[in-house]
Amino acid sequence: MDSEQPAIDVKNLTVSYGPVPALLDISLKIDAGQLVGIIGPNGSGKSTLIKSLLGFVKADFGEVQLFGEDVEKAKGRVAYVPQRGSVDWDFPITVREVALMGRYGKQPWWSEMSAEDHDIADYALEQVRMADLRDRQIGQLSGGQQQRVFMARAIAQGGDILLLDEPFAGVDAATERAILDVLESTREAGRTLVVVHHDLATAAEYFDALVLLKQRLFAYGAPEHVLHPELLSEVYEGKLRIFANLQSGQAAGGGV
Amino acid sequence: MYDWLVEIHTASPHLIKALLTGLLVTTVCSVIGCFIVLKRTSFLADALAHSMLAGVVVGYLVMKLTFGQEAHAPAMLIGSIISGIITVAMIGFVSRMSRVKEDAVIGIMYTGIFAFGGVLVSLFSQYVHIDLLHFIVGQLLGVSDADLWMMAIVSVVVLSFIVLMFRSLQLITFDRVMAASLGMNVLVLDYMLTTCTAMVVVTGVQVVGVIQVVGLLIAPAATAYLLCDRLKNLLWVSALFGWTGFLIGYYLSETLNVAPGAMIVVTLTAQFLLVFLVAPRYGLLADFQRRMRAVPQQFVEDILGVILRADQERCGIEDLIRHTDYKAERIRKAVHSMVKQEWLVYVGDVISFTEEGRKHARRLLRAHRLWETYLQHLGVADEELHQRAHVLEHLHDEQAVDYLDDKLGHPLTDPHGAEIPEDFEHLVPGEVMTLAILRDGHRGEIVKVGSLIVESISPGDRVAVGVREDDSQTWVVTVTNAAGKESKYRFNHQEADAISIRLD
Numbered sequence: 012m013d014s015e016q017p018a019i020d021v022k023n024l025t026v027s028y029g030p031v032p033a034l035l036d037i038s039l040k041i042d043a044g045q046l047v048g049i050i051g052p053n054g055s056g057k058s059t060l061i062k063s064l065l066g067f068v069k070a071d072f073g074e075v076q077l078f079g080e081d082v083e084k085a086k087g088r089v090a091y092v093p094q095r096g097s098v099d100w101d102f103p104i105t106v107r108e109v110a111l112m113g114r115y116g117k118q119p120w121w122s123e124m125s126a127e128d129h130d131i132a133d134y135a136l137e138q139v140r141m142a143d144l145r146d147r148q149i150g151q152l153s154g155g156q157q158q159r160v161f162m163a164r165a166i167a168q169g170g171d172i173l174l175l176d177e178p179f180a181g182v183d184a185a186t187e188r189a190i191l192d193v194l195e196s197t198r199e200a201g202r203t204l205v206v207v208h209h210d211l212a213t214a215a216e217y218f219d220a221l222v223l224l225k226q227r228l229f230a231y232g233a234p235e236h237v238l239h240p241e242l243l244s245e246v247y248e249g250k251l252r253i254f255a256n257l258q259s260g261q262a263a264g265g266g267v
Numbered sequence: 268m269y270d271w272l273v274e275i276h277t278a279s280p281h282l283i284k285a286l287l288t289g290l291l292v293t294t295v296c297s298v299i300g301c302f303i304v305l306k307r308t309s310f311l312a313d314a315l316a317h318s319m320l321a322g323v324v325v326g327y328l329v330m331k332l333t334f335g336q337e338a339h340a341p342a343m344l345i346g347s348i349i350s351g352i353i354t355v356a357m358i359g360f361v362s363r364m365s366r367v368k369e370d371a372v373i374g375i376m377y378t379g380i381f382a383f384g385g386v387l388v389s390l391f392s393q394y395v396h397i398d399l400l401h402f403i404v405g406q407l408l409g410v411s412d413a414d415l416w417m418m419a420i421v422s423v424v425v426l427s428f429i430v431l432m433f434r435s436l437q438l439i440t441f442d443r444v445m446a447a448s449l450g451m452n453v454l455v456l457d458y459m460l461t462t463c464t465a466m467v468v469v470t471g472v473q474v475v476g477v478i479q480v481v482g483l484l485i486a487p488a489a490t491a492y493l494l495c496d497r498l499k500n501l502l503w504v505s506a507l508f509g510w511t512g513f514l515i516g517y518y519l520s521e522t523l524n525v526a527p528g529a530m531i532v533v534t535l536t537a538q539f540l541l542v543f544l545v546a547p548r549y550g551l552l553a554d555f556q557r558r559m560r561a562v563p564q565q566f567v568e569d570i571l572g573v574i575l576r577a578d579q580e581r582c583g584i585e586d587l588i589r590h591t592d593y594k595a596e597r598i599r600k601a602v603h604s605m606v607k608q609e610w611l612v613y614v615g616d617v618i619s620f621t622e623e624g625r626k627h628a629r630r631l632l633r634a635h636r637l638w639e640t641y642l643q644h645l646g647v648a649d650e651e652l653h654q655r656a657h658v659l660e661h662l663h664d665e666q667a668v669d670y671l672d673d674k675l676g677h678p679l680t681d682p683h684g685a686e687i688p689e690d691f692e693h694l695v696p697g698e699v700m701t702l703a704i705l706r707d708g709h710r711g712e713i714v715k716v717g718s719l720i721v722e723s724i725s726p727g728d729r730v731a732v733g734v735r736e737d738d739s740q741t742w743v744v745t746v747t748n749a750a751g752k753e754s755k756y757r758f759n760h761q762e763a764d765a766i767s768i769r770l771d
Contacts, residue, residue, distance in 0.1 A: 029364075029366070062444060065444055065445075065447060065448040066447055066448060067443070067444045067447040067448065086448060086449055086450030087448070087449050087450055089448050090448075091444065091445060091448060093442065093444060093445075098442070099305075099441065102305065102440075102441050102498075103305075103492065103495050103496050103497050103498050103500070103501045104437075104441060104496075104497065104498060105496060105497060108497065108498075112437075112438060112441075112442070112445065115434055115438060115449060116449040116450065120431070120432060120434060120435055121431060124434075148496035148497075
């Protein structure tokens with residue numbers, strides 16, 4: 012890994028779906044080993060930013076570089092955990108098969124997955140405590156368990172950058188703990204993490220830095236600077252209950 | 268059936284050819300159909316089938332006019348693949364670039380291209396000898412040797428594509444974003460799959476015709492989808508249903524002397540409905556059985572409520588029957604399932620709680636009494652309180668109840684004077700909470716003091732909560748500071764909210 016290059020370097024990124032811009036002129040750099048949260052109201056382009064970092068959506072303008080390389084060429088270095096709502100839970104696939112997908116990039120398409128790949132996938136499932144349910148179809152799991160399966164897939168892939176789209180949405184306490192553990196150990200391994208998050212109450216506690224987004228980049232930096240009441244009320248347009256909670260410090264349990 | 272099989276051995280090459288054609292075609296159709304079902308593109312497949320007409324006519328015309336060859340099968344195949352791809356590309360392009368949604372775009376494009384094919388047929392009717400009727404209902408019995416060869420080649424190409432690219436196809440169907448991030452060319456793979464579908468559709472049209480070909484693609488795959496939890500199994504089982512559907516349908520068409528294409532599709536659909544009825548996990552009967560076995564949430568909660576209000580939290584089955592509106596049989600069943608769930612203990616004729624069961628019951632009672640208090644605030648008549656709260660208590664998720672509790676100023680008793688159980692979800696020793704939810708007798712250490720508080724208390728001070736005053740609207744606490752000095756303070760609700768305490 013090249014330590015001088017930032018892990019993620021976004022320059023003037025603009026993305027639009029039809030006539031509506033999803034992201035407007037976003038520029039930001041994230042250093043390797045950081046745990047960064049992306050916050051912003053619904054429809055603010057958080058998931059689009061994640062998809063740009065994955066090279067899935069094409070930029071109208073601007074570019075995304077990962078470790079100094081164009082995102083198109085850095086493929087496989089980025090692992091990701093999709094939003095729960097975007098997964099087809101009826102798909103005929105088992106827990107173990109999902110975890111094994113993390114290894115798909117490691118083998119050329121014509122050859123079989125190796126025994127090592129299977130071991131790595133199984134080990135990843137053990138880490139998120141899902142090994143017992145490995146032969147279940149993914150629709151037969153609880154919400155938290157589903158989230159953990161995709162965490163295992165990302166662990167098995169082991170990219171330098173890990174992107175997570177709302178991993179904490181609607182999960183039980185045990186899963187939240189498990190996810191935080193994985194985030195922590197992943198960061199300790201020197202990887203870079205970018206997490207879409209929507210609970211402002213826990214944002215400061217979980218992340219090194221925050222990105223505040225609503226089409227444009229409103230703020231990027233240490234949580235205490237980004238979670239500024241005036242800034243937030245501008246971006247969130249008067250959902251004031253949240254800010255009252257933040258200020259009086261009784262944030263625990265007060266979701267958005 | 269046996270006679271029929273014997274007849275195959277002894278008799279016409281016609282029949283053997285039809286069987287061979289059918290089995291080949293149903294295999295590829297069923298297998299590729301799995302991806303169509305999973306990608307939810309059945310309508311697109313229908314569009315592909317119809318658009319084929321234009322391609323067939325153009326292919327026919329080109330060969331006829333330039334080389335003078337009639338009904339050149341490969342040219343017609345290539346023509347239909349090209350027209351299929353053009354249709355899909357146009358649908359993709361237009362739905363991306365306009366606000367018209369994809370289903371409408373598909374409708375416009377495929378009817379347009381199909382109709383264009385029809386116009387060509389009429390326009391060049393002296394050159395083109397395509398029987399539109401066969402095109403629409405299929406001609407299993409009129410398959411030529413060239414057609415059969417073409418089908419064999421298509422089958423080999425498509426099946427090897429699926430076997431070789433299995434992982435890629437699985438990934439782009441399941442998670443396109445990840446596929447792209449691994450460097451797979453999602454768009455190219457999509458078009459390869461579309462090309463395969465177009466080729467398969469061309470073969471399918473020979474058997475059942477353009478209108479019914481979607482059934483041949485989708486029905487076996489959808490049937491298998493009700494049974495399989497792995498993609499590999501899905502492909503196998505789908506092919507199996509394709510074969511059985513074809514063989515049974517074809518046999519029936521021979522015995523009943525009806526059009527084979529129609530009979531095959533009817534059989535495929537009947538197969539689907541049958542499996543839909545009896546599938547062990549995703550079938551209608553299984554679902555019905557699950558419903559019958561399940562005990563409704565409300566029912567469970569009512570039983571918990573009766574036991575909690577009973578003398579010493581113990582009661583017999585008769586008490587439950589007397590205090591609820593449910594039938595004795597259902598109550599017995601519910602109690603049985605709650606014992607299994609380890610919420611209740613049923614020894615002799617006495618039913619009592621487990622620790623877990625009591626916790627659920629108390630949560631419910633808390634919700635019930637808070638709702639009563641809230642309804643009284645709203646001005647609901649006293650005699651209606653219980654009944655209405657009884658309905659509302661089933662809304663007892665933590666956030667809703669905590670919100671009510673806070674709105675009402677953390678009341679201690681309900682309108683009937685009964686104690687509201689404390690907020691035991693949050694009152695866990697060692698946890699930090701606001702003073703407002705604490706009650707007489709709680710002790711702890713101050714962690715945080717909001718700016719609202721003018722009294723001289725600071726983090727680290729010890730706190731003992733006393734009996735509330737002023738109709739329980741004033742919190743009374745005794746604070747011992749670091750120097751050991753004791754003082755008594757009174758706070759209103761807002762102030763009590765501003766003080767965080769770690770409970771001993």
